Amino acid sequence: MSDFDVTDGFRKLFLASVGAVAIGAEKSQEVVGDLVKKGELTVEQGKTLNKELSRKAKEAFDNTSDATLRSRLEAMSPEERSAYAAKVAQMSAELDSDAVKVDVEGADAPEDSAQ
Known part of the structure; x- marks a missing residue:
């Protein structure tokens, strides 16, 4: 148990959350692009939706970053x-x-x- 490094655990958690946000943003852009190609969304609607999804992904990333930093600080003396x-x-x-x-x-x- 003494081999467990809390800092390394937080770093891995942070990197995992960054990866999840990045994958989510990429997938949402793909879905919007597919819908535009199929004609189910206009290009302008696609751009608006993509901007909104990107904004939400950034908010999620910022919230995760803050939570990770807070957890790390709480673990310190x-x-x-x-x-x-x-x-x-x-x-x-x-x-x-x-x-x-x-x-x-x-x-x-x-x-x-x-x-």
């Missing part, structure tokens, strides 16, 4: 949660910093090409 939050904040700051660098680099490109 307060010290572990604090360290995890600090690590996430650091990663977020690094990503924000990278985004600013990309924006600045992208802003320089038109001036360079104009010369």
Whole structure:
């Protein structure tokens, strides 16, 4: 029993839920496409239905992600949660910093090409 890693279990659960949402979205797009081909739906109805299904799939994914994260946090001690939050904040700051660098680099490109 000591070989069981809770984090690995949560990761597998999360990946399984992502896969289920992805498969559901793919299958729904196939069904809508088939109905449009058969003439049972107009192309416009198919697009509207597909957008709605995609929105619902994204909501389901977001809800699953939140639930998985909450479960993982609940399994941690307060010290572990604090360290995890600090690590996430650091990663977020690094990503924000990278985004600013990309924006600045992208802003320089038109001036360079104009010369």
